[in-house]
Structure formats: structure tokens, C-alpha cells
Amino acid sequence: MIATSRDDGRETLAVAIALLASVAIGSALMLCAGKAPGHVWWLMVERTLFTDAYSLGQVLYKATALVLTGLSVSIALDAGLFNIGAEGQVTAGVVACAAVGAALPHGTPAMIAIPACTLAAAVAGAAIGGMIGGMRAWRGAHEVITSIMLNAIVAGVALWLGNELLFQNSTTTGPPIAPGAELPQFGFGGSSANASLVLALGAVVAVWWVRARTTWGQALLAVGRDPAAARAAGISVGRVQLYAMLAAGAFAGLAATNFVMGHKHAFEEGLGRGAGILGISAALLGRMNPFGIAAAALALGFLSSGGLAVAQEVPKELTEMLQGVVVLAVAAAGPLARRYGRAPKNVPADPARTTGVA
């Protein structure tokens, strides 16, 4: 969407409505769990932002992955596709990144090891994304269904590969990656925040630039807005959707750099699980704007890390549930804000609305 200030205003209104609704529902849930909401929220803020460096570092660690999976979901959605396959794409990236890292000789310099592992993660994710995009473009198979099937298949194959090839003597951990491929960590009380945050921020800027400043970005947005019009304008809709899913898969795969190269330094069963699904929340809460997604990723990272920081007060399942609430609230708040925010002029009224079909 080509942003105008009026659009921006409505988007902000939508996010504000959604956040308010989510906080209200979260507070109600805290009351259900028998706790005073104000106390729990404050404790969450205090521990993650002020008193506990580790919790703050974990916010950054979690946000790093969510920025990348959020961008993945948003690029696909720009092209009109709903990428809930980011989960499988992350897993594929994790396996490839760890396998390449472990295969490199011990003394491989960082100059070679880091790009090799990063590339492996991106390619593996892009392969899964490309399969989803290809099945959609050529066979018309709905990407949500194929994504879910592939998520399950990738998880099963990853476990199988782990058991057959990677896991060391009856653990669920693979061999360590070459030391040269390890990314420096930021500290923060021993938290897992690491240099892949730089990669994530670079991705934010890159996606912003492509969307706002290139014809490729305009083709992407045109396909998402109105595929028939885009086709009439000479854009190959199937090809754009395939490229979008390749890019989406690559970004999701890159989240593996955070998990493998920045944190665990090996393949582990279940590593990165949940980042793909939570990326949907980040993309929607960020309203498809790359900078918005970065902010949303921080907010969700805060919710996730903060949920653990107050786990003695309320069950951590509460924040898991809130993540779904946030998505629902954002999805519902967008149309609300459009309806009650100032309507753009010279746009014809929605015909469906005026015929009373809804």
C-alpha cells in the first residue's frame, strides 16, 4: 500500500485499538488466574526493562527472530499470500545452517564460515517457501493448506535427519558448528542476544527500500492489491507470487542465524519452534510496514520474555494465549479503524457494502 499520511493515521489507530483490546483481554485473563492485572503488568515492565538485564537481552534475542519471520510473512502478504509456512522455513534453515556449520573444518575463518552458514539458512528456507509459491502459482493449491502440510513434513524430516545423522549419542543435540561461524553475543547478563540483530535490522531497511523504491516492490504490491489488474498491466502474477514466496522463505530461514550461529551453536530438536507462527503476529501488528514490524517484534519479544519473567505470578501460557489475542485484535481493528477513521475521498464506496450483502 502506498502510504499517505491519512493511511498512516488509520493504521496507527488500528494498532492502538488492537493493543488496548489485547491489554484488556490480558487483564481479564489475569483476573481469571486470581492476580491483580496492574501489579502483573508493572512487574513485567519492571523486570524486563529495568531490573533484569537478562530479561532485556532475551527481549532482543526473541525480537531478532520475529523481525525476520515477520518480514517473511509480510512480503508474502504483500503479494496476497498468507505464509503460515514460516514455521517450516525456520526449521529448514536451522537444519541447513547447523549442518553446514558442523561440516566446515574446525579452523574455518569467520570470513568464510559466517557467510556459508547464513547462505545455507537462507537457501533452505527459500526452498520451502518456493515449493509453497510454486504449488500456488502452478496448481492453484491454497498456500495455507500446503504450508501446514509442509510445516508438519519439515518437522518430521528434521527429526529424522537429526536421529539418523546429526544427534550425538542418544541426545537431541547435533555436533557443534565450526567456531568461526559463531556470532558474537551482546552480553546482557548472559542472555542470548547476538549479532544477528544487525542482520535483522539490515533486512528491515532492505525490505523497506525494495517496497518503496523499486519497480519490483511496486509489482509485488500491485499483485497483492488486485491480481486481475496486475495481470492486465502485464505483470506475471504467478511469477511475482513465486518470487515473493522465495524471498519470504529466505527471510524465515535467516532466523536460523539467530538460533544456531548466535545461540545454540548446534542443531537441537525443536530449536526455533514458534518463531514462524509468532511472525504472523509481528507482521500484522506491524501493519506490513518494515519499521512497524521491527517495533512489533520488540513488543512481542517483550510479551514473551516478560511472560517468563512473571511466571511465578501468572502461568506463562497466558502470554502464549495473548499472542493469538493480538492477531485477532489486529485483524478486527483494521476494518474498524477504516470505518471510523476519516474515510479517504474520491474512493468509490464498496459495492458489496451498499447492496447490503454483508
Add this chain to the structure above:
Amino acid sequence: MIAALFTTAFLAQMIRIAVPYVFAALGGTLTEGSGVVDLAIEAKLLFGAFAAAAVAHATGSAWAGIAGGMAAGALTAAIQLGCALWLEADQVIVGVALNILALGGTRFLLQVIYHEGANSPPAPAFGDVIVTNPLVIGAVVAAVLVPLAVQRTRWGLRLRAAGERPEALVAVGVSPRRARMHAALVGGALAGAGGAQLSLAVGGFSADMSSGRGYIALAMVILSGWRPAIAALACVGVAIAEALNILIQITHATIAGHRIPSELAPLLPYVLTLVVLLVYNGRSRRPPGSLGKL
């Protein structure tokens, strides 16, 4: 292993597995047939399974559990339709959001009500005998009644009109929104009954026990061309694949001397769904005309 395929034990296993799928797919054809994208089947199964176990545990009656499961499924559908039709939220996103919510929400409820992380306390179960399980009989009855109701009743006619030509409904003074609500509430209750089978068959709820069945059921709905009887049959096909997988696991079946890896055998239904989608999608019937539109 081939001989084991033709035993009553295998048949019973297959039927037990098929019941949640059949209920979910029948519910899905109703909701989608009326023009609402139904990605929330998974949430209805999961909330249905939890509510069935919780009510059955509290009352000591598995029958009450079924009612609880169906009510939870219908309630989930009401939230879905509220967001999709009244707030005009994107239907695909609402579905996925509800699924995330159900996954976290059932775990939250386990924690708050029972102080348990993954499993509910035991609830009365219907056990392994299929002929005395009301949900098995219910699934068969529903597989017959739902297609009849859609084709032969005024309710079904309105449902199909809401899905295909909502403006025609408006012309005769019927609200498409109301027709969709009716369809989705019945569809949600059916999916909730499917969830009840998940937890009441084993006598308790465990976290994520629907494990993607709702999505597979939706894939079958699409494959069937939105025809409930065909969707139910397709679900029996999925159940055969799953029962086969269990058989492979227990008998340690081999292919050309190699054991089938236990990590890969469970993927059979997913791979089959993908293959069937790819083979038939181009040729299958088109979706209801107003699917996903307001």
C-alpha cells in the same frame, strides 16, 4: 502385515480415527458452503476436546461431555463469525488467530483450572468398543443427514444461496449474514463433537491433541469440491492412511529389507494430502461464489 489390514481391530482403529475428521469436515463444508472461510476448524476441535473432557470430568457423564464439546465448538464459531462478519476482519487471519488462541488458551485453562501443564484429569471414556460409542454412530448419522439437509431443506437452500449468490437471498428478504451464522453454528457444533471424540475416546484432554487435524479436514473439504458426503469419504481415506501408519509402527514393517523410519511414517497423511491437492486442485470444482467475501 497385509493380513492385519483385514482384521476387525484395524477396522475399529480406522473408524475411531475417522470420527473427528468426519465431524470436522462436515462442519467445514457447512461453514465454507455458506461463504465463510473456515480455517478455525482446528480451534473448534481443540476447544471442543477440552470442553468435552472438562465437562465429562466435572459431571462424570461422557454424554454431558459431548454436549460441552459441541457447545464449545459453536461458541468458537460464534467468535469467528463475530470477527469475520460484524467486524469485517480478514477471514483467513481470524481463523489462524483462533487456532493460535486455542493452542495457548486450552493450555492456560489446564493451568488455571487443574494446575496441570499438559493433561487434564481423567474423564469418563467411551473406550475402544466402537458400536457403543455414540460419537461413532453420530458421525455416521451426520454424514447422512448433513448432505440431505444441505440439498433438501430450506435451511440448506439458504445456506447454499449465502455461499453462492448472497444478493439473491437479499432479494427475497433473507439476511445472508443470518444464514451464515446458522450454518457456522451448526458447523462449529459438529467440529466440537469431533473434538469430543479426541478427548473422550482416550478419557482426557492433552495439550495440542488436535495436532493439525482441522487443517487436514479443511484440505478434504476443498478436495471434495465443498460436497459434505464426498468430504466425509475423503476423511475415511485419511483415517485409513493413519491407521496404516500405526500398524507400520507396531509391526515394524519393512520395505525391501529397510525399516520404515518412525519419524517419517506419521507424515503419510500430510504427504497424501499434498499430493491429492496438487493432482486434483486444477480440476476440482470451484469454491462457493462468495467464499471469503462479505
